[in-house]
Amino acid sequence: xxxxxxxxxxxxDELMGGVSIPENTVTLVYGPPKVxxxxxxxxxxxxxxxxxxxxxxxxxxYGISDLKRNMMVLGMDPESYMExxxxxxxxxxxxxxxxxxxxxxxxxxxxxxxxxxxxxKLGVAIRNITNRxxxxxxxxxxxxxxxxxxxxxxxxxxxxxxxxxxxxxxxTAMVTYTEGSADPKVETMLKAVVDNIIHLDGSELTVEAxxxxxxxSAPYTIDDSGIRVLHEG
Amino acid sequence: MSENYxxxxxxxxxxxxxxxxxxxxxxxxxxxxGKTVLATEFTYRALQAGNPCLFIAAxxxxxxxxxxxxxxxxxxxSFADKLHVIDLPTGLAGGRxxxxxxxxxxxxxxxxxxxVKVGISTRSLYLEEGTMVSVFDSASILLAFxxxxxxxxxxxxxxxxxxxxxxxxxxxxxxxxxEKDIEDEIPGLFDVHIHMDGxxxxxxxxxxxxxxxxxxxxxxxxxx
Numbered sequence: 001x002x003x004x005x006x007x008x009x010x011x012x013d014e015l016m017g018g019v020s021i022p023e024n025t026v027t028l029v030y031g032p033p034k035v036x037x038x039x040x041x042x043x044x045x046x047x048x049x050x051x052x053x054x055x056x057x058x059x060x061x062y063g064i065s066d067l068k069r070n071m072m073v074l075g076m077d078p079e080s081y082m083e084x085x086x087x088x089x090x091x092x093x094x095x096x097x098x099x100x101x102x103x104x105x106x107x108x109x110x111x112x113x114x115x116x117x118x119x120x121k122l123g124v125a126i127r128n129i130t131n132r133x134x135x136x137x138x139x140x141x142x143x144x145x146x147x148x149x150x151x152x153x154x155x156x157x158x159x160x161x162x163x164x165x166x167x168x169x170x171x172t173a174m175v176t177y178t179e180g181s182a183d184p185k186v187e188t189m190l191k192a193v194v195d196n197i198i199h200l201d202g203s204e205l206t207v208e209a210x211x212x213x214x215x216x217s218a219p220y221t222i223d224d225s226g227i228r229v230l231h232e233g
Numbered sequence: 234m235s236e237n238y239x240x241x242x243x244x245x246x247x248x249x250x251x252x253x254x255x256x257x258x259x260x261x262x263x264x265x266x267g268k269t270v271l272a273t274e275f276t277y278r279a280l281q282a283g284n285p286c287l288f289i290a291a292x293x294x295x296x297x298x299x300x301x302x303x304x305x306x307x308x309x310x311s312f313a314d315k316l317h318v319i320d321l322p323t324g325l326a327g328g329r330x331x332x333x334x335x336x337x338x339x340x341x342x343x344x345x346x347x348x349v350k351v352g353i354s355t356r357s358l359y360l361e362e363g364t365m366v367s368v369f370d371s372a373s374i375l376l377a378f379x380x381x382x383x384x385x386x387x388x389x390x391x392x393x394x395x396x397x398x399x400x401x402x403x404x405x406x407x408x409x410x411x412e413k414d415i416e417d418e419i420p421g422l423f424d425v426h427i428h429m430d431g432x433x434x435x436x437x438x439x440x441x442x443x444x445x446x447x448x449x450x451x452x453x454x455x456x457x
Binding site: 189191 | 264294296303306325327371373374378409411412
């Protein structure tokens, strides 16, 4: 009864029998700094785009140039995804360091200082996407940065609104968070409001909770194409 | 409800015993311990046994409630006339969801409106059926939207409403989301405290407790 979609992460779908992420749910990807949480999100984004499923990416950690470069390093083609309207970016960080770029149908400028504006842009982007597609993905990378610029409980409320918007529109979302960066009470609240939880520790991926699946772990590596989940045999 | 109540979840009834009308239960545990699965199974078993139910969907909306139950082949839709739902978060999606049938929309930050709707549902269920069960999943999310003291007052008022209607209630709460003094105070509002830690379920009432191992399967919560 549970419909699943490909994760875009090499090895993960195979490990789970072909497809892994439950459709129309929200997955928290968390762990210490520099273990590949954003790389996981890029894989999820590109995995969708490669099968013509668009992704709405809220980028709070990297501006559009860095985001594109990070994806290109992994052999992904963000320019062409955006041209083909398979990648929509809400850039919440570039406006802090300089004048904002021109917005287009797939690029929206917002600010980590202004979660209300991010939610407005999210509404516009979702309308653009659902006019053309029945299914889409979304990434929020990362909650940690939004919390650094705002009251942490405000970001729990923003996350709750984000989750409701994506789910009502039929999307499947992934949010990233750096373990230990917020108050433990807030971290518990984050884990409560998402559907699925994946932990990365630098060498092992653990599905701590996922709709219809028990807890399991598998080793992973990061190579020049992104994350690869390893399994025996 | 003039007779004592059993949840219909075999292993849970074994550690819980029969519940008197007006029993209010607290269900706590860390995130993803299976609290929502137990709450939805409790709802489905109540409806199946012919009891009307008021479900307050606070952490997820009515759509997710339907999907969560369908994943276990529990079709709550077939009990539409006996199931009242107050959906708090769906309004956050930006649209203006319209009440339909027994599904009413309120908001996580508007506890006054929530309590008005709880009053309407408990009264109408009590008058029509003379009995009811109610589920609140979860009360902890209210703490992200409201001051803790207000949340405590809402819980007290909710419990009073259910007691007045002679109902049985199950209130879900994710432990560890509020200050310790608040969390220490919460169990005192309830008659029964059920705890799920991921592998062991315990039930404490009147100072006496029993526990049993449990696991979540594709059939629901398997206790014992």
